Structures are given as C-alpha cells and as structure tokens.
Amino acid sequence: MSALFTPLELGSLTIPNRIGMSPMTRNRSSASRAAGGAGLIVSEDTLVTQQRSAWPDAPGIWNKAQAAGWKRITDAVxxxxxxxxxxxxxxxxxxHPETPEQIAAGVPVYAPSAIAARGGKFYYFPGTPGYVTPTEIPDPAIIIAQFKEAAVNAKEAGFDGVxxxxxxxxxxxxxxxxxxxKRIDKWGGSVENHTRFALEILKALREVFGRDVALKVSPNMxxxxxxxxxTFGHLLREVNKLNIAYVAFLRYMEIQKEFNT
Structure with a gap:
C-alpha cells in the first residue's frame, strides 16, 4: 500500500501519489473532489462544442466564460x-436536434456517416425520443480545430492536461x-484512415499541452x-510514437437495468 503514496511522473508532471479520481458523468464538477488528496483528478466529460447528448447539464469548455468558471475549480484543486x-x-x-443546446448551436447532429446509433433516451425533454440519423460531417478538420480550441481554453482555465x-x-x-x-475519403475505409481523426486530434492537443495529453478508448464495442x-492495435502503436502521458481503457459491459424516470 505504501507505493500508492509515492510520487509518479505523468507526462511532464510529477503527481504527489498514485491515486487518481477518474471521470464521472454526474453533470457537475466540484473542487471538493480534491479534498481526498488524489494525485490526479480527471474532470467529467466536458464538451468542445455547443451540442448536447443525453446528459442535460454536462459541462463545456468551448468558450472563454466556461474557461473562467473552470479556473475557480482548478485553483481549488x-x-x-x-x-x-x-x-x-x-x-x-x-x-439530439431538439435539445436546447443543440438548437442554440444552430447546427445539425454530426457524425462520420449518416447512421443512427442504437437505443438512446433523452429524459429531460418531452417524448423521451431516441437517437436520430445524423448528418455526415463535411470536413472533419473543422471538428479537429474545435478540439484544439477547447484545449487552449482548458490551458487558460488552469488544467494540467487534457x-x-x-x-x-x-x-x-x-x-x-x-x-x-462508412466514409470512403481519407477519414474512413482502411485502418489507417479510421484512426486518422483520433490521431490528428491528439497531435493538435499536443501543440497546446505537450506531453500532458491522454487518451481514453473502449476497444470492445x-x-x-x-x-x-x-484498428486499435494500429491506433495504439501510433499513439505510442506521440509520447503522451497515458492511455485509459474502458471496458463496455451491457447491463440490464431499469431506471426510474
């Protein structure tokens, strides 16, 4: 157990211990999470654009006002x-196109191809509809730029990495x-093309944070x-060349459970 409380080099940082708090989608972010003395805290899922998923109050980092709000949290951490x-x-x-944030964004629901996801429920607006058929992203480079801008905002907000x-x-x-x-351009088809989007984003993030960049993947879906x-073998070999801080693996498990609404 004593090893848990020894410092660890992570990217360009040295964290004080080997205890981390992983991201939890709770539609909130609280500096009280630092009170337990975790060496590294990872925020919950934070959006790079004004589009909304099934989580109604998920935080964002796409503008300077949000960065200012996050700064109070990172300072406390x-x-x-x-x-x-x-x-x-x-x-x-x-x-979903009917969520308030999506309407405010004034853009369609985007995806690599016009293929709807399975299932999905949006409990926070009438009708609890499921996923819709998205619009194919015309130029993925625009989204890559959004990720980079979010990283710039995150750095201004005092985050140590992304x-x-x-x-x-x-x-x-x-x-x-x-x-x-199902794309047939440079963003789909071959293994190399399927991984291009993720790798180009990581390269853009590295331009902002250097080695203090991480990746979360769930290969078994x-x-x-x-x-x-x-696909993921090629991705991880290329990621290794980028010399980022760490890779986190998420295992998907289908759980049969009814939730009260």
Missing part, C-alpha cells in the same frame, strides 16, 4: 496539492468503428474481434 486533467469530447451522433474521450460511442469513437464510419484488434 491545486490548493489541495492535486493535478487536474480536463476530459474533452464531442457527442457526435449521440446528440484527456481525449475516444470511447463510449461518442464522435471520436464513431470514426474509429467501421459500424458507424461495435466491430468484430479481428477488425477491432487491427
């Missing part, structure tokens, strides 16, 4: 001796998976086993 990463994401086809959310069926994961990405191994 640092005061407790902890470091903090911002987990950044784009909902992709998990957004973690790219490429799991859970959100946009980056959608590009990786052949069941949601969507594709057949051999295709999954080929």
């Amino acid at each position: 640092h005061a407790h001796g902890s470091k903090m990463y911002c987990q950044i994401s784009h909902p992709g086809r998990c957004a 973690e790219l959310h490429a799991a859970g069926g959100y946009l980056v994961h959608e590009f990786l998976d052949s069941s949601s990405n 969507g594709m057949p086993r051999q295709e999954t191994i080929a």
Whole structure:
C-alpha cells in the first residue's frame, strides 16, 4: 500500500501519489473532489462544442466564460496539492436536434456517416425520443480545430492536461468503428484512415499541452474481434510514437437495468 503514496511522473508532471479520481458523468464538477488528496483528478466529460447528448447539464469548455468558471475549480484543486486533467469530447451522433443546446448551436447532429446509433433516451425533454440519423460531417478538420480550441481554453482555465474521450460511442469513437464510419475519403475505409481523426486530434492537443495529453478508448464495442484488434492495435502503436502521458481503457459491459424516470 505504501507505493500508492509515492510520487509518479505523468507526462511532464510529477503527481504527489498514485491515486487518481477518474471521470464521472454526474453533470457537475466540484473542487471538493480534491479534498481526498488524489494525485490526479480527471474532470467529467466536458464538451468542445455547443451540442448536447443525453446528459442535460454536462459541462463545456468551448468558450472563454466556461474557461473562467473552470479556473475557480482548478485553483481549488491545486490548493489541495492535486493535478487536474480536463476530459474533452464531442457527442457526435449521440446528440439530439431538439435539445436546447443543440438548437442554440444552430447546427445539425454530426457524425462520420449518416447512421443512427442504437437505443438512446433523452429524459429531460418531452417524448423521451431516441437517437436520430445524423448528418455526415463535411470536413472533419473543422471538428479537429474545435478540439484544439477547447484545449487552449482548458490551458487558460488552469488544467494540467487534457484527456481525449475516444470511447463510449461518442464522435471520436464513431470514426474509429467501421459500424458507424462508412466514409470512403481519407477519414474512413482502411485502418489507417479510421484512426486518422483520433490521431490528428491528439497531435493538435499536443501543440497546446505537450506531453500532458491522454487518451481514453473502449476497444470492445461495435466491430468484430479481428477488425477491432487491427484498428486499435494500429491506433495504439501510433499513439505510442506521440509520447503522451497515458492511455485509459474502458471496458463496455451491457447491463440490464431499469431506471426510474
């Protein structure tokens, strides 16, 4: 147990211990999380664009006002001796056109290809509809630029690094998976092209944070086993060349459970 309380080099940082608080989607962010003395805290899923998924009050980092709000949190975390990463994401086809934030954004629900996700419920507006057929992103480079801008805002907000959310069926994961990405341009088709979007985002994030960039993936969703191994094997080999801080793995497990609404 004593090893848990020894320092650890993580990217360009040295965190005071080997205890981390992983991201939790609770539609809130609280500096009280630092009170336990975790060496590293990763924020909950934080959006890089004004599009909304099934979580009504998920935080964002796409503008300066949000960065200013986050600065109060990172200052408090640092005061407790902890470091903090911002987990950044784009909902992709998990957004819905009738959510207030999506309407305010004035853009369609975007995805690599016009293929709807399965299931989905949006409890916080009437009708609890499911996912819709998204609009194919005309130029993924525009979204990459949004991720980079979010990283700039995160740095101004005092975060020590960023973690790219490429799991859970959100946009980056959608590009990786052949069941949601049927593109025939340079962003789809081959293993190299399926991984291009994630890798280009990581390179853009590195321009802002250097080595203090992380990646979260969930390889066991969507594709057949051999295709999954080929795609994520290539991704991780290329990520290793980028010399980022860490890679977090999320295991998908289907849980049969009824939730009260």
